[in-house]
Amino acid sequence: MNEYSRILIEQYCRTHKRTKKSSFLSNLLKLSYTMDREPADWEALELAQYIDREKDPKLRDALINLDEFLFG
Numbered sequence: 001m002n003e004y005s006r007i008l009i010e011q012y013c014r015t016h017k018r019t020k021k022s023s024f025l026s027n028l029l030k031l032s033y034t035m036d037r038e039p040a041d042w043e044a045l046e047l048a049q050y051i052d053r054e055k056d057p058k059l060r061d062a063l064i065n066l067d068e069f070l071f072g
Contacts, residue, residue, distance in 0.1 A: 001032055001069035005062035012059055021050060025063075032069055044071045 009029050016022040024046060031039060047067050054060040 001065055005065040006032070008059055008062040009066065025050070025066075028066060028070065032066060039070045047071075 006029060009025055013022045013026045013029070024043075028039070028043065028047065031037070044067070047063065047070075051060060051063045051067060054063060
């Protein structure tokens with residue numbers, strides 16, 4: 001996963017601290033650094049929903065990059 005995508009997702013999480021989406025993305029981002037467990041199927045489905053609904057093209061690309069990194 002490229003660093004630019006991680007930075008965009010981290011920036012989103014910092015500016016939207018109290019949202020479910022931010023919490024979810026923060027957990028996936030931490031997983032992308034540590035890979036201490038396999039991501040769950042439900043996480044892949046939820047991430048796909050966030051990708052489909054994302055309006056910001058840069059953040060959408062970053063989420064796609066995260067999806068490809070974690071779920072192939």
